[in-house]
Amino acid sequence: MNKVVSAADEAIKDVFDGAIVMLGGFGLCGIPENCITALVKKGVKKLTCISNNAGVDDFGIGLMLKQRQVKKMISSYVGENAEFERQLLSGELEVELIPQGTLATRCMAAGYGMPAVFTPAGVGTEVAIGKEVRQFNGKEYLLEHAFDADFAIVKAWKGDTDGNLIYKETARNFNPLMAMAGKITIAEVEQLVPVGELDPNNIHTPGIYVHRIFQGSNYQKRIEQLTVRKAK
Amino acid sequence: MNKVVSAADEAIKDVFDGAIVMLGGFGLCGIPENCITALVKKGVKKLTCISNNAGVDDFGIGLMLKQRQVKKMISSYVGENAEFERQLLSGELEVELIPQGTLATRCMAAGYGMPAVFTPAGVGTEVAIGKEVRQFNGKEYLLEHAFDADFAIVKAWKGDTDGNLIYKETARNFNPLMAMAGKITIAEVEQLVPVGELDPNNIHTPGIYVHRIFQGSNYQKRIEQLTVRKAK
């Protein structure tokens, strides 16, 4: 079940204007750098992007914002960049802010074939406006619907040619959840290995969820907040 | 955060008459053999057991059935043993049969703090009787509630002293789901290792879910259906 494609351009070739696209990563950690570059190059427009964050001015989804490729962002935390703010305030960009756990769970729900889930996040706040509230065991929950994305674009550490994926450390974040949730799931990996090389006990995303995989290149892996202790 | 207890007897010491107890495993694969032996020895009674299967006559939960310790079984597939059938037909034992995926998902829901989930399994069948049916995108789903178990007793392959767990092959099955779902979670492991020895990327059950862990012993690991090919 070989899922290998040559590179990012080929992997994202059918992402169409107006598509709903999930993009993995938390901040700039674990983002599909190669695919974002390819999407910028392709110039596809009017995208709805589901991603926890929106990148920074000159990296990540920020690059797509700069090209005005994004019609709507669905995120939990945005605005680490000036262009984003400008487009938002001018009305060029639509933003839907949702709690981070709700975002994660709506991805998982899609991957698990659950049409909707209940979460207490946002009860009594403006997030609850227009949503069904339901009590279980004396506590209130909001009904939140599974996402329905055309494409999920994720970044993994290792992957095999069958599409099995393993993530590294906190670069895992939303990636395995989105990988399950796309109608078409595209994975870029730091290390593409032959089938059989990954321990089947340690697979985070089974290949059944992945439609295309390729060996990424030139990862920058930018650090947003470098915090260190002085020498030992 | 050391969670280590000496042995099964100590691990299950507060399991009380009438408790709701989840037991991991699929058939006899990945069952908490040591804890079952300890529960039989302790003689605790009137248990509600949530487990995919009910063991065989002389092994697994079958041993508890023989001692008439089980008031109710919640399972997807039972009756590989004669004593079970006798108790069921005589009305000594109550059985609630639920679809396997529903069983798994109700465990997961408990571990994820989701009070209820929607699944299409059982729509239009007797499983749906008395349950809320709801349509999403033209398809019908049943509302199924999270389990609320006093104890979850699971078996893992490797575990560290902080309670982090790794399962082997298909002995994983319901174990990680139940591990998340117990008010008290007890894990027995084939290999108990010092903290720091397991790769944090490969943990299946983070220690936060586990309250007690011990090194199991004398695993029989019985095979229910031995199927082989003749010599190479």
Added chain:
Amino acid sequence: MSLTKEQIAQRIARELKNGYYVNLGIGIPTLVANYIPSGINVVLQSENGLLGMGPFPFEGEEDPDLINAGKQTITTVPGSAFFDSAMSFGMIRAGKVDLTVLGAMEVSEEGDIANWKIPGKMVKGMGGAMDLVASAKNIIVAMMHSNPKGESKLLAKCTLPLTGVKCVKKIVSDIAVLDVTADGFRLLERAPGITVEEIKSKTAGKLIIEGEIPEMQF
């Protein structure tokens, strides 16, 4: 001549397409794995938590931690992955499994299926069958056309408690291949030497016969 169980499995195997992820139920469906056409690459899912199921192990190489949903000892193929039961049924529910093959006691002309319970007899449970039939996008049933008493198992309405409603897409029985359509069972093929008349007489539910019905070739 009616098909043997092996021939039913062999016929079903022709429905496999390259790249399919497939869940094979217990019994005849399991045999389908033995007849996968050459050039067709499929991955077998076992709902107890495995993608990439291989054949039975060689004698002495059985591993008690490695079983299929029928609790049989098995092996894995390269590229396999293990996961928990929630993810397993999650991928089934989300439609990631392309084809499910399972047995049935009864199928109705609307595609309802009954295969888990006979009232009055000991009930062992539905296992994963209800999840599979409610979720799979493509369900093929492997079954005998009639029960041992000679009564049709392809009915207008099921008489046994249902496993799922309006879900079966295709039936491969010992005497025929049929699609389940909005209008009833549509006869596609007949077993070698079996006449359309015989199939008609053994099908209690609405049977649609259009044009020439080819004979299966083995």
Added chain:
Amino acid sequence: MSLTKEQIAQRIARELKNGYYVNLGIGIPTLVANYIPSGINVVLQSENGLLGMGPFPFEGEEDPDLINAGKQTITTVPGSAFFDSAMSFGMIRAGKVDLTVLGAMEVSEEGDIANWKIPGKMVKGMGGAMDLVASAKNIIVAMMHSNPKGESKLLAKCTLPLTGVKCVKKIVSDIAVLDVTADGFRLLERAPGITVEEIKSKTAGKLIIEGEIPEMQF
């Protein structure tokens, strides 16, 4: 004297109990990790997918794949585990995290909290705050008692858009420690040199003062 940010963190650290799993928010809460009392063993959860967060890495040892929810480079301690964001918020929602410490712009006497949005200003989002406050069983807020204009941030009702309702259990401000009870803010301790009168004057919501209010010791 008002407490410094470090002292607020230090005072909150005294609330930690051995065996606690703790989620520390961005800002003052992060500093709590520096003041964990000796003999108290806690595990830090970072909601982007880590249990067992350690201190910042030594210079040159930073790993871009290893960050906390504030996007800062971090390390892990032995026994750590990585997981996805759904499991991370799942364990929070299921009450497995014993304590959440976070900042606030306003807290009401009923325990409502506002900390994510100021109308008219650029809104960056709630991140994981709404999940945390809706789910945690024990929430301590680290905050300044008054805003820069000198207005109280402990109110009868929040004026800013809410993050969560009736969830805050305790507040450690720069001048006081208070429990949030069914009857209002209950004063527990005052900062060194701060009088009860001053706390009274700076608390807009209902304040309960019973008996002698001890001074915090550092």
